[in-house]
Amino acid sequence: MVNFNGNILNNETLFLNETNRGLKYGDALFETIRVVNSKIFFWEDHYLRLMASMRILRMEIPMNFTMEFLQEEILKTIERNGLSKSPARIRFTVFRDTDGLYTPDRNTVAYIMEAKELESVFYTLDTSAYEVELYKDHWVNAGLLSTLKTSNKIINVISGIFAKENDYANCLLLNQNKSVVEAINGNIFLVSGNTIKTPPLEDGCLNGILRKQLLKIIEKTEAYVLEETSISPFELQKADELFITNAISGIQPISKYRKKEYKSEVANDLLGKLNAMARLS
Structure with a gap:
C-alpha cells in the first residue's frame, strides 16, 4: 500500500504520469526512515533535514507539513501495510507538483510514502565478506x-x-x-x-x-x-x-x-x- 498525498492506494494503482517533475528533472527529495514497532528512529533529525532541503530547493512547504502531521502519515502508512508491530523501512519522497519545463510554473509539492518490512528490530553488524x-x-x-x-x-x-x-x-x-x-x-x-x-x-x-x-x-x-x-x-x-x-x-x-x-x-x-x-x- 502506498500513501499518495494522504490517500492510501494499492501498489498497482497508477497515480503518476509523464508530467511528474521527479521523473522528468529529478526535482525531488527523499528520506529513508527506519520505523520499529511504530517508533520512528531519529524522526526529528529526518524532519529537520527534509525541511532544510526543501527550503534550499525553493519548494513551497505546505502549512500542514508539521512534524506531527507527517508522523501521523508515516504511522498510517505503516499500519495499512500491516507493519505496526514490525521493523519497517519508509521511503518518503517529496516532489514539485507542477507543470513547466526546467522552470516550474509554481513551487507546490506532493508526496509519496512507501513501506517495506525489515528483518531485524535492532541495528545488527554484518561481518560477512564485504x-x-x-x-x-x-x-x-x-x-x-x-x-x-x-x-x-x-x-x-x-x-x-x-x-x-x-x-x-x-x-x-x-x-x-x-x-x-x-x-x-x-x-x-x-x-x-x-x-x-x-x-x-x-x-x-x-x-x-x-x-x-x-x-x-x-x-x-x-x-x-x-x-x-x-x-x-x-x-x-x-x-x-x-x-x-x-x-x-x-x-x-x-x-x-x-x-x-x-x-x-x-x-x-x-x-x-x-x-x-x-x-x-
Missing part, C-alpha cells in the same frame, strides 16, 4: 546540493552497476579533488588507532542522519578522537577499519579493499551505543 573498490569514472561535485538527499543519484546508480559487474559489495565515491567522499548508499568512516575520520560536508558527502548520530556518539566517547577531514585514497589501505553508515542498515563494516583486510572492533563498539541512542530518539 569488499569495496573506488569508483573513478565520475565524481561527486562537492557543494551544498551534493549534501542533500535528492533523486539526482545517477552516479550512485552507475557505480552500483559497476560494483555488481565486478563482484564488489559497494563502491567508494570521489569528489573533484579525488578525495574519498562516501559509499554508494551511505557515509564512510575510517579508523586508525583511536582516531576516527569521516569526510566533512564541505567535501560533498551526504548530510546523513546516521552520520550525525555517530558524530555525537564519538565526541562523547573518551576512547576515540574524531576528525572531520578529507580522506585520501592512499589512507584507505593504512586504516585499521572502514565502515559505512546509513539510517536503515546502521553500521556496515568493510572487510576488504584491494589487498587490505580490516577488523570491525570499533564498529561493533559503536553499534551498541547506536542502538541505545536509537531507543531514546
